[in-house]
Amino acid sequence: MKEQLRTEKWSVYLKQQDKRLRVITETDLKIKTGEIIGLIGESGCGKSVFWKSVLGLQNPAVWELEGNAWIRGEMVNFQNPEELRSMRGREAAVILQDPMSSFDQVFTIEQHFWETAKAHTNWSRKETAEKAVELLRRLYIREPEQVLQMYPFQCSGGMLQRIMIAIALMMEPAVLIADEPTTSVDVTVQREILSMLKELNQKQQTSILYISHDLRAVESISDYVYVMYAGYVVESFPVSRLKEENVRHPYTQKLLEARPSFTKKRLPVLQGRPPELMERQSGCPFAARCPMADEACKTFDMKKTAISENHMVRCRKQEGLS
Numbered sequence: 576m577k578e579q580l581r582t583e584k585w586s587v588y589l590k591q592q593d594k595r596l597r598v599i600t601e602t603d604l605k606i607k608t609g610e611i612i613g614l615i616g617e618s619g620c621g622k623s624v625f626w627k628s629v630l631g632l633q634n635p636a637v638w639e640l641e642g643n644a645w646i647r648g649e650m651v652n653f654q655n656p657e658e659l660r661s662m663r664g665r666e667a668a669v670i671l672q673d674p675m676s677s678f679d680q681v682f683t684i685e686q687h688f689w690e691t692a693k694a695h696t697n698w699s700r701k702e703t704a705e706k707a708v709e710l711l712r713r714l715y716i717r718e719p720e721q722v723l724q725m726y727p728f729q730c731s732g733g734m735l736q737r738i739m740i741a742i743a744l745m746m747e748p749a750v751l752i753a754d755e756p757t758t759s760v761d762v763t764v765q766r767e768i769l770s771m772l773k774e775l776n777q778k779q780q781t782s783i784l785y786i787s788h789d790l791r792a793v794e795s796i797s798d799y800v801y802v803m804y805a806g807y808v809v810e811s812f813p814v815s816r817l818k819e820e821n822v823r824h825p826y827t828q829k830l831l832e833a834r835p836s837f838t839k840k841r842l843p844v845l846q847g848r849p850p851e852l853m854e855r856q857s858g859c860p861f862a863a864r865c866p867m868a869d870e871a872c873k874t875f876d877m878k879k880t881a882i883s884e885n886h887m888v889r890c891r892k893q894e895g896l897s
């Protein structure tokens with residue numbers, strides 16, 4: 576299977592006055608054609624910084640990048656803003672959970688499709704409208720010709736979600752990135768997006784990066800899972816291994832324990848919070864919250880241990896146990 580997106584030793588730093596704060600550390604991630612990758616972690620662990628940095632969306636005066644990224648096998652050139660902009664429009668599409676904020680209320684839906692097409696293709700307005708109709712139909716929007724003439728405020732939230740995905744898919748991007756904010760997560764909308772993404776993936780082999788703080792959502796949709804904590808991928812594995820007896824990092828175990836289920840009367844709460852950027856020190860960033868941690872964890876260099884060919888963990892207690 577072809578790789579649609581890959582990062583290797585991907586690190587991101589935030590420059591603040593005289594400080595250089597590390598936000599993401601040496602992330603190796605890949606998404607193959609037709610795969611759904613789940614990226615999970617608590618708020619502030621670096622999920623959004625990760626995808627924004629890979630798409631070159633951050634101001635280079637403030638953010639520093641290290642490592643390499645490839646999209647459809649081509650190394651991304653972060654030194655060339657023009658190339659970056661065109662790569663972004665063609666190859667990566669981002670959908671956010673609040674569709675209203677992605678639309679300009681004074682433009683019709685057709686104008687939204689046209690703005691995207693104009694920026695990245697030489698299609699005529701008529702051609703664009705034809706493609707839009709086809710895409711809307713694929714996403715089960717009834718009477719797409721009429722919908723194109725509507726304004727965003729005339730559409731329901733569910734419809735706007737589908738329209739946003741249709742616009743995102745117009746350029747046949749290498750990856751669709753779905754970033755779910757931690758606030759205002761509406762369960763019904765979440766469920767609708769999940770089933771829509773799954774369907775797109777199954778019918779059209781769309782590769783998806785699904786980002787969430789909700790383990791159940793990630794479990795229900797992903798083929799492979801990356802668990803992020805304080806900017807590190809602390810564990811990654813095929814979703815079939817997402818069981819208490821299989822996962823190896825204490826943080827993943829805690830996330831699993833805190834997952835709601837019908838059989839649990841009381842949910843164990845994950846005590847404490849991840850360290851802020853300024854509070855991060857050397858050693859394992861989870862040590863302060865980890866029931867298994869000892870002194871040596873505070874100086875652990877976070878190197879990876881391979882549990883199996885496709886299961887990786889960064890935990891000192893797992894070294895030599897694989």
Ligand SMILES: Nc1ncnc2c1ncn2[C@@H]1O[C@H](COP(=O)(O)OP(=O)(O)OP(=O)(O)O)[C@@H](O)[C@H]1O
Nearest residue numbers: 598617618619620621622623624625756757851852
């Ligand atoms: N523009 C910024 N300026 C300063 N710090 C930032 C900025 N953007 C992100 N950060 C910091 O970088 C870290 C990672 O943030 P990020 O938004 O990637 O987290 P996240 O995992 O996506 O969280 P959430 O689930 O809440 O969206 C956090 O500590 C955050 O405070």
